[in-house]
Amino acid sequence: MKIGLVGYPGSGKSTVFGALTGMEVETGYGAGKANLGVVKVPDPRVDALAGLYSPKKTTYAEITFTDLGGGKGEGLDRAVLNEMRNVDALCQVLRAFPDATGEAGDPMAELTGLETETLLADLEVVEQRVARLAKDRSNPRELALLERVKESLENEQPVRALDLSEEEEKSLSGYALLTGKPLLMVLNVAEDDVAAPVPEDLAKAAADRGVGLIALSAAVEMDIAQLDASEQGEFLESLGLEEPAKNRFIRAAFDLIDLISMLTAGPDECRAWPVPRGIQAPRAAGKIHSDIERGFIRAEVIRYEDLLEHGSEAKCKEAGALRVEGKDYVIQDGDVVNFRFNV
Ligand SMILES: Nc1nc2c(ncn2[C@@H]2O[C@H](COP(=O)(O)OP(=O)(O)O)[C@@H](O)[C@H]2O)c(=O)[nH]1
Ligand SMILES: [Mg+2]
Structure with a gap:
């Protein structure tokens, strides 16, 4: 299962990726090819089972994150949009901290910007296919479905908002439509704002779209990741945090791809196995x-x-x-x- 970090240049994707994976990554303008990193899903149940059995080995579920980069200019470039087709779910990083020039972030504009770009990219795919199917009449059922999808996209509704049957989802899966992928918003806030509530307009925008929203400061998470366990507690307390936001984020990303955890426990190994619901x-x-x-x-x-x-x-x-x-x-x-x- 692979989750793609997407977003506009400078939103903090590479920093988030580094904080999640503990990998050394290049951050800053123009940096960031597609990095790939495997991340353990924190699970207090596995910890408790390990407490019970003191096993030789403790194994957590894992998910793969990839930092897809984000183009160089204003928009997302085509290569990035294509890369997005190859992941199971998307996490969009939104910049809510001032950049190096002091300019404030505009996370709402980034949210709607990516939405528009992905709607258009999907529309292009669907229009081409509708044109072909209308011409050769080879598959009237798929044509009807794609026309429904097209209408929805034209009304600026993402595919994920459509009420599709399992069969319909299956017949669309080959198109890897971007607005059909599960989506989680990551609001990357300034260091001083880690304990602040999420701005109402963004919370509403996420709720209206039925997508999750998590606030964190990638820079802070990066700092936390570099501390050892004993120092972490104190640092978190000083920030008004209970645990690294990273843990919450990874669990939310895991939930996004509709996996559940089957557990096994014994003196050899305590383990979480990610399996489809x-x-x-x-x-x-x-x-x-x-x-x-x-x-x-x-x-x-x-x-x-x-x-x-x-x-x-x-x-x-x-x-x-x-x-x-x-x-x-x-x-x-x-x-x-x-x-x-x-x-
Ligand atoms: N102050 C602050 N700076 C951040 C934060 N996250 C990222 N940055 C900085 O913003 C710049 C762009 O981050 P980067 O991760 O490279 O963004 P990307 O282009 O989306 O990969 C870098 O200089 C980061 O150090 C944050 O939470 N707070
Ligand atoms: Mg980057």
């Missing part, structure tokens, strides 16, 4: 190993909360908190699973 037990088992999927017998499932409450698998069994589920079982977020299988 709605996945059935055997396929989820296949994420761990294909042999377990092939030889699937049953899943023994304990709710994470129950395992913590009772303290062990055996106690959960006694308390009736261990369920035995078959191949039709749909994995839920926070299920601690033990698969039984034939080898």
Whole structure:
């Protein structure tokens, strides 16, 4: 799963990327080719399970972020718009801090600016396809769907706002429409504003669009990332923060791509496995190993909360908190699973 950081030059994409990944990145005007970095998804449930089992290994879910850069002039260049097609979700960084010349940011203009550019890019793709389908009449159903999408785009409505069936989403997926991708806004604020509420107009703009909005200061997050754990607490307190905004941001990005966490726990390893929402037990088992999927017998499932409450698998069994589920079982977020299988 890959999440693309997008936004206008100077909005702070490369700084956000550096803060997220702890990688050394080049920031500033004109810098920033597509950087790729793998990030662990902070999960207090995994921490608590590790506290219970003291495992040899603790493993968090991971997502990949990529800093897509942002063109050199006013708009986003075509190469960047094309790169955006290859990611599963987008995070737009909005500049809300004064730049080097002291000029204030205009995050609302950046938000609507990118929106317009992506609407136009999608419209171009859809118009071409509609023209072709109208001519050769090869696929009237797809034509009808694309005409609906076209009308929506012309009314400045993103594809993500359309109420599409699973089948319709599938037939659009090949077009990799930008306004159909899940979107999260990242308001990159000045150091002094980290504890301030999000400006109302932006909060409303995000809510109207049904997209998430998170405020952070990339520069501050970068500083935090460079401190060791003992210094971090004090620094956060001095800023009026409970935890690095980075953690909240990564979790929100993880939620964006509609994955849930299946958990496994034991003395060897405590681990979160990212799986698609709605996945059935055997396929989820296949994420761990294909042999377990092939030889699937049953899943023994304990709710994470129950395992913590009772303290062990055996106690959960006694308390009736261990369920035995078959191949039709749909994995839920926070299920601690033990698969039984034939080898
Ligand atoms: N004061 C301040 N400067 C920032 C912040 N985030 C980024 N910058 C600076 O803004 C400039 C542009 O940031 P950069 O990450 O390169 O933006 P990009 O073009 O979107 O990749 C750099 O000089 C950064 O150091 C922030 O939160 N506060
Ligand atoms: Mg950059």
